[in-house]
Amino acid sequence: MCALPSTSPDLSCRIAGVRLRSPLVLASGIWGTSPSLLVRAARSGAGAVTAKTCTPEPRRGHRNPSAVDWGHGLLNAMGLPNPGAEEEVSLLRTAAKALAPLGVPLIASISADTVKDFGAAAALVAQAEPSLIEVNISCPNVQAEHGEMFASSARSAAAVTAAVKASTSIPCIVKLSPNVPDIAAIARAVVAEGADAITAINTMPGMLVDAESGMPVLANRSGGISGAALKPIALRCVHEIAAAVSVPIIGTGGVLTGTDAVEMISAGAACVGVGTAIVGRGAEAFSFILEELTVWLRERGYASLDQIRGRTQRPCSPSVTNRPPIPGTHVS
Amino acid sequence: MCALPSTSPDLSCRIAGVRLRSPLVLASGIWGTSPSLLVRAARSGAGAVTAKTCTPEPRRGHRNPSAVDWGHGLLNAMGLPNPGAEEEVSLLRTAAKALAPLGVPLIASISADTVKDFGAAAALVAQAEPSLIEVNISCPNVQAEHGEMFASSARSAAAVTAAVKASTSIPCIVKLSPNVPDIAAIARAVVAEGADAITAINTMPGMLVDAESGMPVLANRSGGISGAALKPIALRCVHEIAAAVSVPIIGTGGVLTGTDAVEMISAGAACVGVGTAIVGRGAEAFSFILEELTVWLRERGYASLDQIRGRTQRPCSPSVTNRPPIPGTHVS
Amino acid sequence: MSGAPREAACQHVAARIVEKTQENARTVMLALDAALECIPGQFAMLWLPGVDEKPFSIAGADPLSFAISRVGPFSERVHALEPGDRIWIRGPFGAGFSAAPGRALLVGGGYGAAPLAFLARALLACGGKVDAALGARGVGDLLFVKRFRDLGAAVHVATEDGSAGMRGRVTDVVRPLLRAGGIDRLHACGPEAMLDALASLCTETGTPAELSYEAYMRCGVGICGSCEHNERLVCRDGPVFTIPTGHASGS
Amino acid sequence: MSGAPREAACQHVAARIVEKTQENARTVMLALDAALECIPGQFAMLWLPGVDEKPFSIAGADPLSFAISRVGPFSERVHALEPGDRIWIRGPFGAGFSAAPGRALLVGGGYGAAPLAFLARALLACGGKVDAALGARGVGDLLFVKRFRDLGAAVHVATEDGSAGMRGRVTDVVRPLLRAGGIDRLHACGPEAMLDALASLCTETGTPAELSYEAYMRCGVGICGSCEHNERLVCRDGPVFTIPTGHASGS
Ligand SMILES: Cc1cc2nc3c(=O)[nH]c(=O)nc-3n(C[C@H](O)[C@H](O)[C@H](O)COP(=O)(O)OP(=O)(O)OC[C@H]3O[C@@H](n4cnc5c(N)ncnc54)[C@H](O)[C@@H]3O)c2cc1C
Ligand SMILES: Cc1cc2nc3c(=O)[nH]c(=O)nc-3n(C[C@H](O)[C@H](O)[C@H](O)COP(=O)(O)OP(=O)(O)OC[C@H]3O[C@@H](n4cnc5c(N)ncnc54)[C@H](O)[C@@H]3O)c2cc1C
Ligand SMILES: Cc1cc2nc3c(=O)[nH]c(=O)nc-3n(C[C@H](O)[C@H](O)[C@H](O)COP(=O)(O)O)c2cc1C
Ligand SMILES: Cc1cc2nc3c(=O)[nH]c(=O)nc-3n(C[C@H](O)[C@H](O)[C@H](O)COP(=O)(O)O)c2cc1C
Ligand code: FES
């Protein structure tokens, strides 16, 4: 072990020209768009906060049960409850004002049922002048026009990106979904249309069943998996996207500890989304994770996040050792 | 609670005309194709056993680490080590002979890099006269001709199915992958080409990162998630497939207990694949799960699995209660 | 050693109703055959598969009980259940009341009394003294008067229509009690307007207080933000909040 | 209370080498700064990221130690490490030896002695007596002669080339010991041929035995079937098997 350097490591990072003093980003949908709760996340240590996804029209969301802790994370189908993009603008304005003195940028989040409406929603929330706009094409709990998420194909993901880019000059982040065969291809498609950053990933579709009643646990039957069970899926997606494109990635999914954040940045993330950690660690999750990350870096003498970013991309030397034997050939 | 009926519930089920005395199926890749280990699974309570996937040529598989228990299941990239289809035929023959007196059918499993080779592999293993042939188009640890799994698209999945069906009259089961936007569409495509049953699901692609070295933990970098973390993904896939097609489904993924088996059958599975349970519960996992399932059914007065199958498909009455309020509108 | 993996603490448990008691015109008490490790003031989610899931205060731990007032479609469905029927629960959620010796005044508005008899037993068990002030619109909404009397508490009643006790609001009976002094702590649960009035009274008289709030709940685990009340999450920071600090109390 | 979630028992831990001791011509003993709760006969996987991961017997628990013989590319890489360097471990895996009082004969072939000094300490601690029979091709492959002597064990040595002890195989020194009687139990680890010969000897003389086998390991957790040996999984049912039953021993 080397002696601890007296200076703290530099935890700042950048997304599309926006500087974050901490790499932890409040994930969309966590704590809604309540300005006071967004401020609470910022005070706890979030370097940026993402508002709840809003849609052109208000949505009531699904009935309960809408979120269940199943022991390996959370399964949720909130159903995007939100007051609609117009009302959202005033919430975002209030939030941005409260966040400014803290130096914490606000990320708006939008979703819609059609490509055109995505553009309109972007133009609308842009009025509140958020630092960034996240384009949620990957919510598993709402249906798009063709019955599939826009994040399902490179073509539809690109179309949404183009519509949003044409509607606003605020940098935009496209949020991708894990349940596709080749997430890198989707990433390339949205970057080709001008996406300034990528959030990877949204939840993975899943279902829980209550054995006694034989009913799905969620009122919406299926929902999205987040938390611990999502981490290896997210790490794999981030690793693949980082190898395919060069825009910054908000690595999101199952980051519960400082070590998880190290792993996510090692896989190539510019910064790290945090959501479900709050269920296990409470509202102070950000400060805990930030402290753990700081100690981890300091103990190992790292001065900045750049020094650990993308390490999973390094080539390894598999020819060093003998190859495994062919199995089964000796079986009697 | 009702009094326990004196008779045991009927645990038998059918896949494509083949009768299983127990609904538990040893999943492919567990314990390889060693005849003595397949017999061990049968003795422990498996109603059918699936051999390790074989490929036209022998494969050494990947270096270690090739399987890691990460606390929420297993991540593995064995890399399909197998002695090749020709050698496999003699292993399958030995296994089938040993299993016959136990009344436990043998399921062969094949994979290949091209549609044509799938057909050839099917014809080859058919020589050993397994009761069923499982077509593994969903191994995340090998690459197909076009760089994607055959299970990734309805078109390629259907092509493989057609090739296999043309090569053998043994009923075939197609094994699907969860990382697609719409698994029901793939299921419909393979059933249209004559698939006699479906196994859902294979592992979900994921990656673990070692924070200290910044390296992926698996020698193959990414691998497949199985066990606890996979269960809600598998339940959702089985539910969606059962709603789309009427062939039997071997519901596979994260079944660790008798209650898990109940949930899987409730989601529409004809029978239940078991793999990673062995890591936590040992070689006797089958007998434990079978006993738990039996007790569960008996305590509730169910006489057979038919009485609990597909309960998640029942309509619910969401209009009974008031809809949730639109959020955010009262925020100060 | 069958090595069966443990279940998550917060997944649903299918409980069976073992007893159903009519408490007032619109409230039944359900005793269940399940157990939750909990303290007074915490709540659970009650689920009827295919119908809905709603939050209810834990009204007793042994047996696990809930006092359910019929106010709408879900509570109506629950009222239709009989002993032997199933109801699904998960919990406990939230921060409860703290139990300390001294003289405590428990203030319940309508079905807000639900967690307070449970709390009274905990207070008495740790050597405290209990007064209860119960308010409602009319006698048909008054909850737990007999239960508190049976516990030996002094019970002060107010109804808006004067059908029982003093005519007026529960704050009208609380005010003189607080001003008279001798109350070490106030614990209350009920409608927001009542809680806000009590908060002013407690601030005025310097009485430490724990107030249990309601809010519309979705996730119940502090992540969705649906239950925000004055910058705090009722499901997680609360439902019990202390004044004047506004911080969560209990464990 | 930062509420940090627990890590899985079987994930890799990055350990640091604190001591490196040359034990014979091709074997080094590495002491690490990590801890594993384990018993003698269990093994761990040693991982060098980007290189490979291989199974090694735990040669001591305090400090956690491994005796590594240089036989190929991976063990060569491990030999190149120095104190202060990192090596990754996960485990323990498998079923170990059982420790009981009485007179035990420990038989090691080559680096098969690796778990036996650890076992000797456990046997002595529970009141047992220990004889050791160590065999190797030549003196350069003999392992732990001094360690066993330092523990007070009677040490019997055989080398095929006669460069130390009796010329011959270790079974040649074991045979008379077993036939003479007085050995309550035999524990052995080494090449399969040695173990099979010992199994016959033990059956012949009615000596209960625990034999530790090797096999090519992939998963290490009993799921892939790679390590099957006589219908059993070496990584999980073994590596220690009892004869004549063939069942796993230890905990
Ligand atoms: C922490 C907490 C503890 C509670 N404890 C009790 C109790 O012990 N006994 C009891 O009878 N009631 C209790 N309630 C209120 C109970 O949740 C509602 O009465 C119930 O949800 C009404 O459902 P409904 O379909 O019958 O009526 P609805 O027509 O849906 O609603 C009637 C009223 O209840 C409110 N409400 C509806 N759903 C919720 C929800 N998910 N969360 C909060 N409020 C809601 C509505 O805003 C409306 O004012 C508690 C609420 C909370 C938040
Ligand atoms: C349960 C167990 C305990 C062991 N304990 C020790 C020990 O304490 N000290 C020690 O020096 N060695 C031990 N070994 C053997 C050790 O794993 C091999 O020496 C090592 O893997 C060789 O790797 P290599 O690249 O240096 O040589 P290679 O050239 O890869 O192999 C040399 C020899 O080791 C065998 N081998 C290679 N990989 C494995 C594997 N994954 N599992 C089993 N055998 C393998 C090969 O078949 C070959 O015979 C143990 C093996 C097992 C199974
Ligand atoms: C309760 C809940 C609500 C969510 N709502 C949204 C949302 O509105 N928009 C969105 O893009 N993602 C939403 N998500 C997904 C998260 O932003 C995040 O991508 C996911 O939870 C994975 O991160 P985690 O494991 O840290 O929670 C939601 C997640 C949860 C748990
Ligand atoms: C070590 C291991 C090896 C596997 N090998 C194969 C294989 O060869 N062919 C295949 O179709 N599936 C293979 N699988 C996937 C399983 O058959 C099964 O679909 C998956 O593990 C989910 O089930 P589980 O959660 O019960 O393990 C393998 C899984 C594991 C853990
Ligand atoms: S109900 Fe979701 S945060 Fe409280």
Ligand code: FES
């Ligand atoms: S190494 Fe995989 S079963 Fe033993």
